[in-house]
Amino acid sequence: MTVQLRDLGPIDCDVHPPTPRMAELLPYLDPHWREVMVGRGIDGLELASYPPGSPLTARPEWHGPDGRPGGDLEMLKREVLERWGVRYAILNCLHGAMAMFSEDMGAALARAVNDWIAKEWLDRDERFRASILVTPRSPELAVAEIERRASDPRFVQVLLLAAGETPLGRRAHWLIYAAAERLGLPVGIHAGSAFHQPMTSLGWPSFVVEDYVDQATTFQHQLLSLIAEGVFTKFPRLTVVLIESGVTWLPAFLWRATKEWRALRSEVPWVDRSPIEIVRDHVRLTLQPVDAPAEPERLAAVIEELGSDDLLLFSTDYPHWQWDGDDALPPGLPERLLSKVAVLNPRATYRRLAASEPEESVREESVARGIVS
Ligand code: ZN
Numbered sequence: 104m105t106v107q108l109r110d111l112g113p114i115d116c117d118v119h120p121p122t123p124r125m126a127e128l129l130p131y132l133d134p135h136w137r138e139v140m141v142g143r144g145i146d147g148l149e150l151a152s153y154p155p156g157s158p159l160t161a162r163p164e165w166h167g168p169d170g171r172p173g174g175d176l177e178m179l180k181r182e183v184l185e186r187w188g189v190r191y192a193i194l195n196c197l198h199g200a201m202a203m204f205s206e207d208m209g210a211a212l213a214r215a216v217n218d219w220i221a222k223e224w225l226d227r228d229e230r231f232r233a234s235i236l237v238t239p240r241s242p243e244l245a246v247a248e249i250e251r252r253a254s255d256p257r258f259v260q261v262l263l264l265a266a267g268e269t270p271l272g273r274r275a276h277w278l279i280y281a282a283a284e285r286l287g288l289p290v291g292i293h294a295g296s297a298f299h300q301p302m303t304s305l306g307w308p309s310f311v312v313e314d315y316v317d318q319a320t321t322f323q324h325q326l327l328s329l330i331a332e333g334v335f336t337k338f339p340r341l342t343v344v345l346i347e348s349g350v351t352w353l354p355a356f357l358w359r360a361t362k363e364w365r366a367l368r369s370e371v372p373w374v375d376r377s378p379i380e381i382v383r384d385h386v387r388l389t390l391q392p393v394d395a396p397a398e399p400e401r402l403a404a405v406i407e408e409l410g411s412d413d414l415l416l417f418s419t420d421y422p423h424w425q426w427d428g429d430d431a432l433p434p435g436l437p438e439r440l441l442s443k444v445a446v447l448n449p450r451a452t453y454r455r456l457a458a459s460e461p462e463e464s465v466r467e468e469s470v471a472r473g474i475v476s
Contacts, residue, residue: 108187108188108417108431108432108441108445109186109187109188110188110472110473111188111441111442111445111446111472111473111474112188112189112190112446112468112472113187113188113189113190113417113445113446114189114190114191114192114193114416114417114445114446114449114450114453114456115183115187115189115191115192115193115417115418115419115421116193116344116346116389116416116417116418116449116452116453117193117195117293117346117347117389117391117418117419117420118179118183118192118193118194118195118418118419118420118421119172119173119194119195119196119197119420119421119422119423120173120176120179120194120196120220120224121167121171121172121173121174121175122148122149122150122155122171122172122196122197122198123196123198123216123219123223124146124147125140125145125146125147125148126146127219127223128140128212128215128216128219129141131214131215131216131218131219131222132211132212132215133211136208136211136212136215139208148198148199148200148212149197149198149199150197150198150199150201150202150264150295150296151199151202151296151298152197152294152295152296152298152314152315153172153197153295153423154311155170155171155172157311158424159311159315159423159424160172160422160423160424161173161422161423161424162422162423162424162427163424165178165182165421165422165424166422172422173421173422174422176223176224176227176228179192179421180228182421182422183419183421184228184230186429187419187431189230190230190446191230191231191232191449191456192230192231192232193232193233193234193259193260193453194220194224194225194231194232194233194234195233195234195262195291195293195346196216196220196233196234196236197293197295198212198213198216198236199212200212200213200215200216200236200238201213201236201237201238201239201262201263201264201295201297202264202296202297202298202299203238203240204240204299206238206240206241206244207244209238209240209241209244210237210238210241210244210245210247210248212238213236213237213238213248214248214251216236217233217235217236217248217252217258220233221233221252221255221257221258225255225257231257232257232258232259232453232455232456233257233258233259234258234259234260234261234262234291235248235249235252235253235258235260235261235262235288236248236262237249237261237262237263237279239263239264239267239268239276239279240267240268242275242276242277242278242279243278245261245278245279245282246278246279246281246282249261249279249282249283249286249288250282250286253282253286253288256455256458256459258288258455259288259289259453259455259456260288260289260290260291260344260453261279261282261283261288261289261290261291262291262293263279263290263291263292263293264292264293264295264296264297265292265293265294265295265296265318265321265322265325265348266295266296266297266298266300266302266318266321267296267297267299267300268297268299268300270324270325270328270332271292271325271328271329271334272325272327272328272329272330272331272332272333272334273328273332274332277334277337277338280334280337280338280341281338283341284338284340284341287454287455288455289341289342289343289344289387289452289453290341290342290343290344291343291344291346292322292325292343292344292345292346292348293346293347294315294318294321294322294346294347294348295318296314296321302314302317302318302321303317303320304320318347318348318349319348319349319352319394322345322348322349322352323352323356326343326345326356326382326386327356327360327378329343330360330374330378330381330382331371331374333371333373333374335381335384335385336373336374336375337373341385342385342386342387342452343385343386343387344386344387344388344389344416344452345386345387345388345389346388346389346418347389347391347392347418347420347423348388348389349392349393349394350388350390350393350394350395350405350406350415351393351394351395351396351405352394353382353388353409354405354408354409357378357379357382360378360379361377361378361379364377364378365377379410382414383410383411383413383414386414387413387414387415387416387448387452388414388415388416389415389416389417389418389420390415390416390417390418390432390433390444391418391419391420391423391425391426391431392420392423392425392426393425393433395433395435398435399433399434399435400435401435402433402434402435402436403435403436403437406436406437406440412439412440412443412448413443413448413451414448415440415443415444415448416444416448416449416452417431417432417444417445417446417448417449419431432444442473442474446469446474447474450465
């Protein structure tokens with residue numbers, strides 16, 4: 104490629120800081136919850152979907168000196184921000200707060216993690232942005248946290264797990280979507296499970312590999328639920344970002360969803376456009392992992408089938424082990440898409456990023472860097 108990724112100042116839409124230990128969160132908990140956490144000896148609240156010792160969770164060189172996936176602030180700055188000249192990195196902290204059965208404990212921990220991210224990460228490098236963690240078990244508490252944190256423009260998204268307790272299209276979640284739409288925040292749905300339900304429709308699998316491969320079908324269930332329940336009709340300005348979902352399942356899914364919608368649309372009259380149109384208007388996907396065929400030219404063919412250049416958002420998924428070396432972009436990504444994927448699509452999706460910079464300076468810099476739309 105004539106233009107290199109780092110020349111563009113890419114926006115990395117999926118970066119994972121290390122999961123904070125309880126000792127790090129204690130200053131951000133109120134006295135009651137501090138006492139509970141210490142008294143019960145609660146620690147190690149990593150999501151079970153990403154076991155700290157699993158090769159999936161971190162590339163070998165992306166463990167910190169203490170073995171923690173993702174290392175620390177300096178490692179993340181060196182390995183992500185400096186390595187690719189990243190303009191903004193959106194931090195998605197995968198913390199067990201999102202999976203708690205206790206609504207109150209989940210909300211207290213989500214609040215602490217968000218405040219920890221603001222103080223320990225966002226305040227320490229202006230290139231960091233973050234997603235708001237919430238406890239989806241209680242939409243009311245989730246909305247309260249979204250509203251509390253949305254006043255800080257460095258929080259650019261609401262974060263949900265791909266697998267919670269119920270399909271995400273159900274009305275129980277609509278309060279969250281209403282708040283996100285009102286505040287101009289996309290809803291990011293990240294791979295991972297609260298494990299309140301089996302990951303497969305057949306029951307519980309045995310191994311991490313089954314869990315992770317099955318995530319692609321979980322995303323299909325959730326996307327179909329959002330469409331069929333009419334979420335995008337009810338919330339016409341809502342954007343959903345599928346994060347770490349894989350990409351190449353989407354054309355086949357849309358073909359099937361659109362075909363059956365044509366036949367059965369009288370059942371769901373509120374779905375007023377085809378699933379293909381709805382996805383193009385409302386859904387975006389982060390790039391990694393690219394579950395593409397081995398032949399580079401076939402990736403271009405799959406992207407062509409998506410029928411839009413607006414859907415994909417650059418991500419490294421640091422420190423998850425999705426690729427080796429510096430191959431943050433998959434071979435076969437058409438050159439015309441590079442500046443779209445790396446800069447323009449993320450800016451259009453996360454409107455708070457664009458709002459933080461004067462339009463004129465963005466235009467001037469885009470010309471200087473060779474970013475074309
Ligand atoms: Zn990720």
